[in-house]
Amino acid sequence: MTVTITAFERSPDGGKGLARDTRVRWALEEAGIPFEVRHVSFAAMKEPAHLALHPFGQIPTYEEGDLVLFESGAIVFHIASRHAGLLPDDPSARARAITWLFAALNTVEPPILELSTAKILEGDKPWSEARMPLVKDRVRARLAQLSAHLGDADWLDGAFSAGDLMMVSVLLRSRPSGILDEYPNLSAYVARGEARPAYKRAYEAQLRDAIAAGSPG
Ligand SMILES: N[C@@H](CCC(=O)N[C@@H](CS)C(=O)NCC(=O)O)C(=O)O
Numbered sequence: 670m671t672v673t674i675t676a677f678e679r680s681p682d683g684g685k686g687l688a689r690d691t692r693v694r695w696a697l698e699e700a701g702i703p704f705e706v707r708h709v710s711f712a713a714m715k716e717p718a719h720l721a722l723h724p725f726g727q728i729p730t731y732e733e734g735d736l737v738l739f740e741s742g743a744i745v746f747h748i749a750s751r752h753a754g755l756l757p758d759d760p761s762a763r764a765r766a767i768t769w770l771f772a773a774l775n776t777v778e779p780p781i782l783e784l785s786t787a788k789i790l791e792g793d794k795p796w797s798e799a800r801m802p803l804v805k806d807r808v809r810a811r812l813a814q815l816s817a818h819l820g821d822a823d824w825l826d827g828a829f830s831a832g833d834l835m836m837v838s839v840l841l842r843s844r845p846s847g848i849l850d851e852y853p854n855l856s857a858y859v860a861r862g863e864a865r866p867a868y869k870r871a872y873e874a875q876l877r878d879a880i881a882a883g884s885p886g
Pocket of ligand 1: 687714726728729739742
């Protein structure tokens, strides 16, 4: 059955792989599932046809026959649940990997997202400069905790899992701020994720799309 996902027609990051379709592409590549990508403009995302797939008018979405999903976490979980390689077979290890998937999205991504919002959408506000150290320290607080947990392990809980895929994807969004580099073990962890052949395929495909669309780089 053909799998189709949606991605930005012109990614605002110019192909740096930070848009959330990249994590879905990565999961599909890890699972060895062929897929097609439908590119949508910002305007089209708010039109009824796309809103029928995604009630919040965003990307990514996932279509597989009659099944339509949105939310990158739900999509990655769906892929990981049905294909070997992204979740352990042992029930307890599986539950822990899923916990890390949720932790990436619910605990680590919010302060990182807040920093992007503060810079991109609020950077011109008179109070922005005064608030920035506070927002950055919230990111540091989370990364310090994650760094302490990871220690010198390769992955968060044994073998690479969907939890690592999501955590690496989320941490990548903190790299432009320079904060990720303050935690050498997290930088190395992200580099291990980026070195996976499936990640490279996903990254290169979204970059090719961005270049073809003439996205701002
Ligand atoms: N929680 C959602 C967030 C989706 C999201 O914010 N998508 C962004 C791209 S990475 C988007 O579509 N932004 C355009 C918009 O919100 O209008 C997920 O993980 O899928």
